[in-house]
Amino acid sequence: MQSATPAPALDRAAAPLYKHRYISLVLLMLPVLLVSVDNTVLSFALPSISRDLGPSSTTLLWIVDVYPLILAGLLVAMGTVGDRVGRRRLLMIGATGFALVSAAAAFSPTAELLIAARALMAFFGAMLMPSTLSLLRNIFTDARERTMAIAIWAGAFAAGSSLGPIVGGILLEHFAWGSVFLLAVPVLIPLLALGFVFIPESRDPNPGRIDLVSVVLSLAALTPFVFGIKQLAHDGVTVVGVAAVIVGLVVGVLFVRRQRRIPNPLLDLTLFANAPFAGSIVANFLSVFSLVGFLFFASQHLQLVLGLSPLDSGLLLLPATLVGIGAGMLAAVLVRRFSPRSVVLGGLSCTAAGFAMVVLFQHDLVAMVVAVAFVVLSFGVSFAETISNDVILASVPEEKAGAAAGISETAYELGVVLGTAVLGAVLSAFYRANVVVPAGLDPAAERAAGETLGGAMSASTSLPGGSGDALVASAKAAFESGIGVTSTIAVVLIATAWAVVHRTLRSTRPTGRPVPAAPVAPATAPTEPVTD
Structure with missing residues (x-):
């Protein structure tokens, strides 16, 4: 831990531009990168966890599900807590707890203890994301710089989501499954060592009782x-x-x-009276809802239908990440010349175009089509969400930044969970309705083959050559029958988001500073320091 004088609280009258703001940005990107990697890396460790710990199928699902369940339930609360106790303080508590519990999870001797560790990781993880976004709102006082900082923040999140499969593939080729949890320790050490020095404290100057x-x-x-x-x-x-x-x-x-x-x-409902804030929240939710639906079927299509390895699948989708990062930067520049509404609508249009490509080529969905569609889709999502996140933060008083960030992150997590659940259910329903399972399988294998593409691929190995090939062909065709419908639903959802943004962001100026739909208290009070 550094012994230097802690970074002061921001006083806007005395220091409108915090001199260490870009160092702060780099440090705040670390937990964002970690959390987004953690969202995708675990799925690649499940086979090893299953082999070493021997959990039941229900227990294995809880290892995955307990984290998003608790995280979604606590994000709003933690965003508001950060406003009141100090956002930097909450971030550092969350980072410390997340690193320690991640290290413990890596050496869990039983599946039940691993579930408990994942639950604690969610508790501390809920302190990280709202804190990083709300701190950016207070550190970057210049509107243009803030927009670019949020673009970089969003780029780190997108990069982590795509790097998860690649990092997981590399780690699991050389180390045990616990390595995917130990990853948190080296990533968070710089934040823990330098955070109190370079990240200024901020909070609501007039906090109420929690x-x-x-x-x-x-x-x-x-x-x-x-x-x-x-x-x-x-x-x-x-x-x-x-x-x-x-x-x-x-x-x-x-x-x-x-x-x-x-x-x-705990949740200031008057924030939703601000049309740009409410519209941006809805647009982000529907965009993420659709995006995870794409990733749900694309990962299975690449590996189970086209036969690519997990690492090759991750590498195929990597260009979309780079494009997404560039799209966020481009949006931050273009919003200086065009209205935020125009930029967000342009991004949503590209997102819809990516799904439309899948609909058009659903019967010939080769790897290159998937990769190009994901590039177009990632460009659109990053382009739109960079500005909508900026609108969310800029349209509320700065003392409410934590609460606004908590609501935004909750919408994101709900979009992830519900997008996978709902669009995954649609895809599964079409698969079950169209797959033809031949006779000759034991009841368990027959049930698995009738429920999922992976179950069919596994069951086909126990059938004679002709019957096994027929099951594989039927399963792939059944799976692909649901891709077009799922993508069509996503296009409709993005069109809905487009309509919402077109209506609610009409009161937004090209400068990037929304005009509130209802009067709000001006954010002029300096932020009080926290006594450490």
């Missing part, structure tokens, strides 16, 4: 809701799935009612 009941209600609303959606997508209409969704909705209503009644709400 309402613990609201924190519990937010977790109790989002967690069962997300769990229920995943259950319904995986098992169809079941009592457990329907009950979980109902519980989530009922508790959500109680949460909203409490926020309207108490003087210091």
Whole structure:
């Protein structure tokens, strides 16, 4: 830990441009990169975890699902907590906890302990993302610089998502499955060593008391809701799935009612009265919802239909990451000449075009078509979300930056979970309706072949040559029958996002500073330092 004087809190009257702001940006990119890599790298370690720890199929699913369930439930709460206790302080607590628990997870002797470790990782991970985005809002006081900083932040997130499969493939070729968790330690060490020196503290200068009941209600609303959606997508209409969704909705209503009644709400619902803020949140949610649907079927198509290895599949999709990073930078430049609405609408149009390519070539979806479609789609998503994230932060008072960032990240996580669940369920439904499973399989293999493409590929090895080939051909055709429908749904969702942005961002000036739809308190008060 450095012994230098901690970075001061920002006083806008005395220091409108913080001199270490770009060092701060580099440090704040580290947890973003880590969290986005962590979203995708675990899936490549599951076979090794299954072999070493011997979990049941349900337990294996919980190893994956417990992290997004808890993360989605805590993001709003942690964003608001950061506004009140200090965003840098919360970031450093989260980074310390995430690194320590990740190291413990790498050496988990049982699947149950690994699930517990993943739950704790989600708890500390929820402190990271809202803190990084809200700190950028307060560190970069110049509108143009802030837009570029958010573009770099979004680029780091996109890079991490695409690097996950590549990093996972490399690590698992040379090390045990625990290496994917140990990755967090070296990534976070620079942040922990230098964060107190170069990242200034910021928080709401007039914080209210944290309402613990609201924190519990937010977790109790989002967690069962997300769990229920995943259950319904995986098992169809079941009592457990329907009950979980109902519980989530009922508790959500109680949460909203409490926020309207108490003087210091955990979630400031008046933020949604600002049309640019609300419209950008909806657009981001629908964009991510569609994007993860693409990744869900593209990863399976490349590996199971076209026969590419996980590493080769990741490398094939890597150019899209580089294009996405460049698109964010380009958007940050173009927004100086064009209105934010025009830039976001242009990005959404490119996103729709990427899905339209899949629809057009669904019966001849070779690797190059997938790669090009993902390049176009990534360009559009990064182009649009860079500016919409800037609109989200710029359209609220700076003391509410943490709450706004928490809402934005919650919309993202819900988009990831629900996009995979809903669009994955559509794809699975078309697969089950069209696959033809030949006789001669044991009941377990027959059930697996009728449910997933991977199950069919595995079951085909136990059949005679002709029957096995017929099952593989039928499974691939059934899988591809759902790709076109899934992509068509994504086009409709992006068109909806386009319409929402066209309507809600009409009050936005080309400078990148939205005109609030309703009066809000000016963000003129200097941010108070935190006494360490």
